[in-house]
Amino acid sequence: MQTALERKPGNTIELTITLPWKTIEASYQKIFELLLAEVALPGFRKGKAPRDLASKQIDKSKVYEEVIKEVLPKAYAEALQEHKLAPIMHPAIEVVSADEGKDWKVKATTCEKPTVTLKDYQKAITTLKKDKKGKIWTPGKNEAADKKEEGPTVGEVLDAIYSAIEVEISTFLVDHEVNRMLSNLLSETQKLGLTVEQYLQSQGKTAESLRQEYADEVKKNLSLEFALEEIADKENVTVADSEIDSMIKNAKTDEERKAIESRRYYVTSVLRRQKTISKLLETPTLSV
Numbered sequence: 492m493q494t495a496l497e498r499k500p501g502n503t504i505e506l507t508i509t510l511p512w513k514t515i516e517a518s519y520q521k522i523f524e525l526l527l528a529e530v531a532l533p534g535f536r537k538g539k540a541p542r543d544l545a546s547k548q549i550d551k552s553k554v555y556e557e558v559i560k561e562v563l564p565k566a567y568a569e570a571l572q573e574h575k576l577a578p579i580m581h582p583a584i585e586v587v588s589a590d591e592g593k594d595w596k597v598k599a600t601t602c603e604k605p606t607v608t609l610k611d612y613q614k615a616i617t618t619l620k621k622d623k624k625g626k627i628w629t630p631g632k633n634e635a636a637d638k639k640e641e642g643p644t645v646g647e648v649l650d651a652i653y654s655a656i657e658v659e660i661s662t663f664l665v666d667h668e669v670n671r672m673l674s675n676l677l678s679e680t681q682k683l684g685l686t687v688e689q690y691l692q693s694q695g696k697t698a699e700s701l702r703q704e705y706a707d708e709v710k711k712n713l714s715l716e717f718a719l720e721e722i723a724d725k726e727n728v729t730v731a732d733s734e735i736d737s738m739i740k741n742a743k744t745d746e747e748r749k750a751i752e753s754r755r756y757y758v759t760s761v762l763r764r765q766k767t768i769s770k771l772l773e774t775p776t777l778s779v
Contacts, residue, residue, distance in 0.1 A: 607717050658718060
């Protein structure tokens with residue numbers, strides 16, 4: 492097996508894997524025979540038609556698809572190990588060439604965690620806090636409400652962090668998330684008895700502008716997620732197993748409890764980000 496690695500912006504990875512025919516052949520023959528046994532022709536019982544006639548009924552693309560499913564996982568895992576890669580997404584697979592009797596070539600596209608450059612996020616947050624506290628009090632305002640306005644909101648803290656980071660997100664990851672959002676929109680509009688075109692018209696948007704809007708949203712959200720992970724490491728923010736166990740114990744329903752248990756890693760990541768934001772909000776304001 493031969494592999495070739497191409498790195499692209501945003502830690503996007505393209506792995507080209509060449510699979511020798513001798514690796515493919517056994518799987519190819521096995522799957523071909525299984526499909527052959529399912530062929531039914533007039534005048535013959537299923538799987539009993541003459542081989543030359545039955546073979547013409549086999550969809551070669553189906554054979555190739557099943558062979559790739561069987562052979563590629565092991566080859567892909569070996570390629571990752573060979574190049575010491577740690578992708579954060581399942582790959583998109585493209586069959587470059589697949590001919591009987593010849594080596595097959597497959598391209599796998601995925602991405603690794605992006606590089607995050609933290610600038611002075613603490614200064615950005617400190618400045619935000621000073622600006623909030625420095626607001627001039629206006630007579631007639633409710634005192635309780637005025638006190639609530641003293642501290643920055645979570646959204647304002649996130650904007651401050653976003654202004655103090657540099658992250659290049661993989662277009663592969665962005666496209667994946669945008670497509671997911673568009674799929675969700677399609678489902679929601681169908682529930683309302685609308686087409687996507689009708690929804691876009693009602694919002695004064697085009698398909699291109701909506702996709703760009705989603706892409707901008709995804710880039711910001713993902714940049715903040717990765718940045719908060721970096722900040723959590725720097726600020727020594729951790730989540731103990733007991734915290735997750737407590738969430739499971741205090742779940743209001745069995746459905747909620749099972750959801751937390753099945754997505755324990757994800758819940759831990761979200762809680763860690765929340766604790767990081769809380770810590771930044773609680774950090775004393777220093778002179779800038």
